[in-house]
Amino acid sequence: MICQYVSIKTIIPLSLSSQPLNSLKSDEAGPKQGPTFQDGQRRVDYVLTYHIQKPQSFRRKTSHFGDYRILRSLRRSLSMMRGRDTPPPKEDPEVAAHKHRLDYHEDDKRFRQTEFEDNLREMGLELEKDEGNKIPGIGFLKIHAPWNVLCREAEFMKLKMPTKKVYEVKQGSDVVERINLFIRKATAPLHPKVEPNRAQNMLFYPLLSCQILYDEWASYSVFYKYQPIGLIRKYFGEKIGLYFAWLGVYTQMLIPAAIVGAIVFLYGCATVDNDIPSMEICDPRNNITMCPLCDRACSYWKLKTACGTARASHLFDNPATVFFSIFMALWAAMFMEHWKRRQMRLNYIWDLTGFEEEEVSLCPYTTACLLLYVCSYFSLDYVLITLFQEKKVKLTCTDRAPAYMTGLFTMLIMVGVTFAVVFGVILYRISIKAALHMSSNPTARTNIRATVKGTAAVINLVIIIIMDEVYGALARWLTLLEVPKTDKSFEERLIIKTFVLKFANAFSPIVYLAFFRGRLNSLLLYLCAHAGCLMELCIQLCITMLGKQLIQNNLFEIGIPKIKKLIRRRKSDMDSQQQEDYNMTLQRHEKDHFLGPFVGLSPEYMEMIIQFGMVTLFVASFPLAPLFALLNNIIEIRLDAKKFVTEVRRPIAARAKDIGIWYNLLRGLSKVAVIVNAFVISFTSDFIPRLVYQYMYSPDGSMHGFVNHTLSYFNVSDFQPGTAPLQPMHLGYEVQICRYKDYRETPWSNTPYDLSKEFWAILACRLAFVVVFQNVVMLMSDFVDWLIPDIPKDISLQIHKEKILMVELFMKEEEGKKLLRDSHANQSPLQPRSRPASHTPSNWSMQVRSSQRICALLTRLRI
């Protein structure tokens, strides 16, 4: 199977697998150069694997690349069929295509493999085959790249050579320098033990660099250290290097956020005893009778039973929270800026300033073959037939429309499903609660609230985790249906779809709690306890964050791979001793064959983006979120590091200038966070009603009387038939007037139970707060964005100096040339005409734009 070639892996120990590291050390101490060809001279740079015998699991897809196997053979059959010039038999295209696939498969294989190897040799690579000595059915193709091929590719990539002259950029005055030195000394233990010289020349000894990565990076014992980003990039390529650099910056930036968040929480704890509204609620003298919270089953209750909740919610609902959400909005802006600068710096250090990403088509006849694949897979016969009849297969808008519409509707339906799940959980809560209310057991009753909240949150969590996996598969299917033209476009579309679905999944219960809970009372007949909505939001966030991270990290990222490995070992029918012996006989590339494939960075990024959403979007309701995120990420970095170094095949090094679409998603999130926080503060928390009470209604300017002000009166004789409580005497006395939390007119006013003037005044204040908050924070974010230059000053200075160096060099060369020309001119008068023309680089022109050139000249003279 030729396409298996795609699973490229290097023989350089891309991964330490499960071998003890010590043996590796002693094993490789001799030949530092790593594995070589049979001649012992030429180094092995890459290893490709292929199946020698007919593969067992032909239609089994193992990874994204696996699909391409089918594509290739389909493409071949397509081109064969086109040769006939007649439309294919109409009998059953699906069956026909499948038959073709099987027929051509065997003939195709050997021919295409030879063709492929010839292509590699044509590019100047040297090959060596290693077929079937240890692992039955698997062949290895070792590749060596000679020096001149490397040189040519270096020129293509425009790799820069370090110049002899190095400009040292001084950082201001002596004092500043001394401070910098002090900081460097103080943070010295935080830096990984990678000697810069060794890191530079490490590539000849990749084994060593892997060893360093294992010791200084992929270990929990160094969790407090910076990551050796330079080494990571050298070993894994720029794309993965950028991911870890980003993760590092994010984690680092979480430290101040976590500290401030903890302080805000502690402030809440410290002031809980001075909070007048909760004191009033807990005060037994305020003997307020509340109306029932649901129809019939519930009865009247005393406000002071909500004392605990009121006190607890003060922890998260205090003026410091407002400050904290402004802080976090600015924090997000700072983070984005900080990352831009770091990225720019890495671009400079990694010589990527001139690099431009090229978009690679998925396959030469992209649209035709992909669509064919998709159609045959989902048996959309009509499209298939149309395609066969057309000569020029180019997808127009009308071809694409069905796929887009399918995508859109499926997405909408899935988001709908997500909300339906939330609704289901609500129904569960209502029914359980009503059932428990009915029961006469008093201990059951007191535990009602905690039980219901806890179980509901856990159910939500489990559903979120299950749906996450479903949505991942769904997004991939939808993207395939859209037939994107290039790899990059495929990845971006997939990411956007996955993001929307997973985000809706993770946040729908939270959004419901934050914005709809307290307002659907007439519909669901179920209210938050007094000041309790924020509290519940907080519990939900807490469980989702902790649970999701714990379960997804530990179970999915560590547990499942381990289980898979165990199962694989079981299957091989060897005991552990035999297994170990067998392993010892294997060469490195053979060992690596048993490792799992690298599945891309998207899942890692996605997890972090969702976490970033939790940290920024609902920070007003849960100031401890950054702290949780920080703790998680400290583990996450080392966990990912371990995975990359030891558990998957070494990924192909890919160049990348930036983190691509993830940056846009982060930016979008931090924008949305501003408005969401504005709404959480003004609508979910009691911040605005308290302010309004204090400055507009309070007789003495204090918060005394606030609780009474928020409660409206209800005359029990106004109950709709069939809604009055079944146990009106539950509290031991007959209730005439009960209270409920809303701003409505009294029963004895002209317009009983209408929304009162206070309601409208508070609503206006809430909205005014949203407008002011949103615009002020957006302005401040833009200001931060504008204030911090995107390119660090020292880097821009360095680039400028290098440019000057280039100009000097060029001028010197020109002068030398002129001298040469002059001396030539004395000898023969014809030569100078031809020389300059031949020397001119082919991509520069001699177009006459005299005035511009002179202008540039004069500018350089600094007149």
Add this chain to the structure above:
Amino acid sequence: MICQYVSIKTIIPLSLSSQPLNSLKSDEAGPKQGPTFQDGQRRVDYVLTYHIQKPQSFRRKTSHFGDYRILRSLRRSLSMMRGRDTPPPKEDPEVAAHKHRLDYHEDDKRFRQTEFEDNLREMGLELEKDEGNKIPGIGFLKIHAPWNVLCREAEFMKLKMPTKKVYEVKQGSDVVERINLFIRKATAPLHPKVEPNRAQNMLFYPLLSCQILYDEWASYSVFYKYQPIGLIRKYFGEKIGLYFAWLGVYTQMLIPAAIVGAIVFLYGCATVDNDIPSMEICDPRNNITMCPLCDRACSYWKLKTACGTARASHLFDNPATVFFSIFMALWAAMFMEHWKRRQMRLNYIWDLTGFEEEEVSLCPYTTACLLLYVCSYFSLDYVLITLFQEKKVKLTCTDRAPAYMTGLFTMLIMVGVTFAVVFGVILYRISIKAALHMSSNPTARTNIRATVKGTAAVINLVIIIIMDEVYGALARWLTLLEVPKTDKSFEERLIIKTFVLKFANAFSPIVYLAFFRGRLNSLLLYLCAHAGCLMELCIQLCITMLGKQLIQNNLFEIGIPKIKKLIRRRKSDMDSQQQEDYNMTLQRHEKDHFLGPFVGLSPEYMEMIIQFGMVTLFVASFPLAPLFALLNNIIEIRLDAKKFVTEVRRPIAARAKDIGIWYNLLRGLSKVAVIVNAFVISFTSDFIPRLVYQYMYSPDGSMHGFVNHTLSYFNVSDFQPGTAPLQPMHLGYEVQICRYKDYRETPWSNTPYDLSKEFWAILACRLAFVVVFQNVVMLMSDFVDWLIPDIPKDISLQIHKEKILMVELFMKEEEGKKLLRDSHANQSPLQPRSRPASHTPSNWSMQVRSSQRICALLTRLRI
């Protein structure tokens, strides 16, 4: 004076001056090459002028560059003084500096001129002097750039040579092609008559290209045509080319906005008779008595006297306005996107894709010399002395702080002054109005409103125009004080300051009218008429836009230069015949010496940005603004073209990739426009109160009764002492209850004159509208931004194809080299080692990053 050299001008007819063009044609018909050196061979590319005799007006500043003269000599004296190593005499540094300046001036002059000319010769330029034959006191230095110098500079600028292979990008199918052809044919008369081939080779014949520009661009008769942007860029350079391209795109984009705006206005006109509220106001049966609009002087009035205003304001205050402001917000986003694409396309066509702007220092010892200049100019002695005593003159934050603080406070004060002016105009209105109210002349009274509004708007306009000039000078002074490091930074800071000041100046009366007018009633005791605030805003906008454009365009841009020229002629003591004879004897560069200098593009851009602000910011109150702007710009383009071609010296061609900071300002404005429009619609217009009435209060769901609903009751017995009208019987009957426009409780309620529930409900609705409008429009703008790719598809395809071409070329070259090397290797075994190394471009490196290179190789093979 050496620095006069800075006023570089080409001998190529940079400007046609006031000579009739016909003579030019016949004059230059023979030698198409343009003026040459005395030998008749070498072409004159640039001409510099200098004073031969001691200049009369040494300290007179004529332009921005003029200042540098002083700087240079100051720098010299500074370096002289430093040599002494002792602090300068403390007697009077200002006098001392001035003395030095005069002393060194004469010695300096000749030495520095020689040095400068030597520098030019060293760069390979050839010079010829032309001293004092026609114009006394002025010398001309002609410069010729030989071919090899041009080649060298071309390599520096990385000018691209057109390749032989040209990729034709096909635009879709046959039908699309045919449509494109039709469009091209239909718009053919709109394109200027510039043959593409001629345009390409035009530069050897600059006279001709100037002629074409004059005929096909700088003429009002071609107002409906596209501009010959390619030719403009060839003649004036990229920077000016981009300005005109931007102006063209802006004007073109104004066409749909103007059409939609006109339709919205016509819709208002058509529906004015069906508008129920204004019908109710005009209905004589609704005999509503209104409370007086000011204390004592004013009296009660009948609502139906406001009938005209109410009807007029419906023209601008109808539901279509809401649609129009959403439309304009999207229009602004579209405009920005459209311009980005156009800019990208121009960058590609003009070979600017690889060009990076270099920041040029203002002078070598920038900070020191500029600060010296600033200090001596404003006699800040202490700074001067400190500077002389220091060796290393580098400005730290503490040095810069005073300048920044001065800048900030001056700006704040000036914005304060602007608002004070607005307040002054208000006071004028109040006093005039009160005076007229007092008068018993009935005709005077009826004309009161129109008179007051008209005169106030005109006064505002005059003040705006005067302050504009003051602020321009002030911004320059403040920027100089800040001692920016580079030219670009100087320009940007100047632009930002000028923008803030001019913007505050132009918009303060409008902002007052839009947002504060109707709300300051208790303070100023002066209210808009019923539904009249938007009307007045509209009048103000109309007068400001028309007046500013007419006066600034015609008077300042055309009139004043003409007057200056006239005065200059008067001074030269020749009659017109003599003058003409004298002119005929002058060479082209001598004629050009009499033209005005080019003062940069900032004023042109600034004018347009302010106009863009008018068009987008208050579009909700004045839908005709785009139409006015369109009419103005059609004239503006040709006016600017005329000015650039005939009235100023030909500017130095400057390269630029984009329009720089102006883009950011435009972007900022279109963002602010969204929120401003949201506020105008919800707070200035009656849109929200009408909606609220219709859906919450109206008994039958219609607008009937709206006017009554907006008016509160006032019991005349509740007048504060001394505020009751002097003529209570003005209407002929005794008034018990009068009405006023506000939502307040009735005099007979429990809380008389408190804000009513309706007030709060409407306020909440207004704010909700702001929140919804802002976020929806921002989302839509972002969506438009995301939807339209920044790089046009054909351009990105072309770039991609060119890259492939390069790769092919490179591979072919490599193959040739390999063959050569192999054949060499057969002859001598040592040569191949040295050859590849010497051939490698110096800025590419041979660092071994084997895995990456192989990866790139494999990617290109498309495995």
